Amino acid sequence: MMTTAEILKRVRRIEIKTRGLSNHIFSGEYHSAFKGRGMSFSEVREYSPGDDVRAIDWNVTARFSTPFVKVFEEERELTVMLLVDVSSSSLFGTSRQRKRDLITEIAAVLSFSATTNNDKVGVIFFSDKIEKYIPPKKGKSHILRIIREMLTLEPSEEKGTDIGECLRFFNNASKKRTIAFLLSDFISAPYEEPLKLTARRHDLVGVQVYDKADKELPDAGLIQVQDSETRELQWLDTSDKKVRLQYAEAFVQHQKYGVNAFRKTGAELIAVRTDDDYVKILQGFFINR
Template sequence: MTTAEILKKVRRIEIKTRGLSNHIFAGEYHSTFKGRGMSFSEVREYTPGDDVKFIDWNVTARFSHPFVKVFEEERELIVMLLVDISSSSLFGTQQKSKRELITELGAVLSFSATTNNDKVGVIFFSDKVEKYIPPKKGKGHILRIIRELIALEPDHTGDTNVGAALEFLNNVIKKKTITFLMSDFVSKPYEHSLQLAARRHELVGINVYDKYDKELPSAGLVQVADAETGQMIWLDTDSKAARSGYAAAYNAKDKYCIQAFRKSGAALLQVRTDEDYVKVLQGYFKRK
């Protein structure tokens, strides 16, 4: 992909996702992810209805009439995106690939965070951590993230390692964060790392999948490649045994994922490549 093509895609995604974050998600994001507490802002004169426990008695004594302390919510948070860029994320048979869906989700969440003056950082991973972008604020920073979401390719091929990304998060970010882990979760076991990360951070998993991740389409005898390892095999897609085994493998992966998140206490969202992710995110924010 040329630089011009990348910039064109960045602009198109910016227009779409910035509009969603401004008009749909910004308020819900703000109410879902509260600040860390209340900080003192100013003192003003007491008005009927003010809580008397906030009266500033020193100022009141000085001016011989009541004044109250005003507090405001400490809003600044750190939002981390953990983004799976392994080869299996390139798969997609419906409206978009899993990687394209992750890119849009990442852009929407980034713009929602920056609208609320929060910092955003990203950890890209495959079978290892591929790239780390430290948390920062600003539109320029968000556009850099979107460019990387579109164009970054993994240096390594092999079984995806969600656990490595979670361990890296715990090592580099010491403060509590809001972390969105976006993957198809075709990965080495990660239950222990997920539990450790969920204790420190507010963690939300987003499982992206395609219709044909779940069921093998009937197409006769075809040569297929393992997206993670590149291994080629011939597969009879009309075989009942092959179709049953394919579905069983997906169901086992899905069951492990659901149980791992449930045990950790972290949230898990499911988004299919041909579904409206807006409704999924809105539903989560409202439930939260």
């Protein structure tokens, strides 16, 4: 358990790093990737040659017996929701950091990028149930609270992952179209149906965070392993090529499910390994969007 001083020190360290990235690298890319996706009605004006006929306001046109078109403008304020996996498997990591640490940094970068553009940010923390909901707000102090919660919040008990439960809660809580980032290792029960509904209502981006040991077992002989979510113990002979191959194949199948589920719904999915340069990956995603 971290002391208050240690928590504040870590919050400050994450703030300095991620706020700098947001200000100098991601702010412009974030704006280009998401601004303009939300359009609000502004006014009507008389039709001019070249206007899109689909924009004609037929009620006003009938009233004045001359064609009028609706004019839309970019919404000045968007809402960003972070759907953050805090299940037990997020505490795993064999490289520079745990999956949870990387999720925290990425979420902080996204939060500061959003607040730089005057957008609201909210969070849903989930395991196999909703652990905590922080409604969207603006401001630096709100972002620092979110980071503090990410560092300290633990599931109420050893928990699995239920992405579907999180998406159902999000759909009920967010009626207005929202930019949603789902940050998880995606080790979950099937979630394609709620994902479909979410992608139809919102601008959804999945960020899969995984560790190299999720993908392949080292050749380390006979070892005892424990499932971080079910707590089940098992002996594995990692020197057996067949065992290592089956382990790798299970990861591939699990990843294929996620890729196919997101592709079918039209949502986007990016993958980041705990020892990857997430800055380059995120920047590339924003630029290519």
